[in-house]
């Protein structure tokens with residue numbers, strides 16, 4: 001049985017351990033301790049990524065990956081969870097950290113429950129990553145050749161419990177520096193080339209926001225200039241584009257680059273652009289075994305499964321690049337990355353029951 005009060009307590013215990021992305025030592029220690037207490041064989045890498053394995057119990061089935069991330073978004077610390085009407089919130093001044101400690105708590109509770117009830121299950125490989133919120137950094141740094149499982153579940157999504165995220169976009173990142181020419185803004189502005197103006201014209205000219213159903217783009221950082229009386233000679237701009245269609249992504253990224261090139265040419269400025277493929281898209285189908293299994297168990301639980309395409313990457317993008325295919329399940333987390341982040345206890349419990357039955361039937 002999934003023990004609701006124990007699951008909630010585990011979640012609350014994890015949430016009060018500060019773990020802003022990049023500062024995971026304490027939370028990694030605690031999760032490692034809990035996995036070891038459950039009899040898991042625990043492996044940690046230099047970045048505090050954690051792998052824990054449990055052998056099969058009366059099962060010949062393949063290894064199953066269970067994954068979540070231990071870091072929380074932004075810099076919030078001192079999280080004080082509160083329960084109101086069956087829903088867990090922060091005190092309103094910070095995030096809650098249900099993203100993704102609800103996923104970690106669910107995995108721990110499910111393993112404990114399988115053991116308590118002596119339920120047969122395949123060998124389990126839990127992978128709890130760091131720095132997911134910095135752009136899947138922990139999963140990228142993790143030595144994937146160590147992983148045994150070739151399929152599994154990632155507990156790192158919100159929305160209704162019947163959602164199964166089966167595809168995610170590729171992401172390109174753009175690091176741009178526009179170089180103009182410095183001049184005194186009052187005495188001889190005609191000698192200058194205003195890098196801020198060049199960047200502005202480029203950004204104003206490029207397609208941004210929602211491009212189509214599967215493509216988005218954003219300029220997220222702009223930095224430059226030193227004083228109002230100096231024509232600025234350098235501006236740094238950072239942006240990104242995502243699409244679940246790689247051709248559309250290539251087109252969008254090219255349009256952003258072209259806008260910078262055109263504006264630079266117009267003003268005889270120089271532009272330096274570094275492009276980086278942050279992660280690659282993947283897509284599972286209703287026939288992918290982990291998806292089919294999740295759908296069947298959801299139906300047993302009275303849910304109508306809904307296969308969803310995500311607009312964002314998860315560690316699943318990185319695993320997929322290494323031939324490990326994961327469906328992403330919802331823990332019920334809501335309004336993540338805001339001070340109104342919350343999770344209904346009933347949803348977290350329902351997620352744990354689903355995962356437990358999925359594992360038991362795998």
Ligand SMILES: [Zn+2]
Pocket residue numbers: 069099100132156
């Ligand atoms: Zn997350």
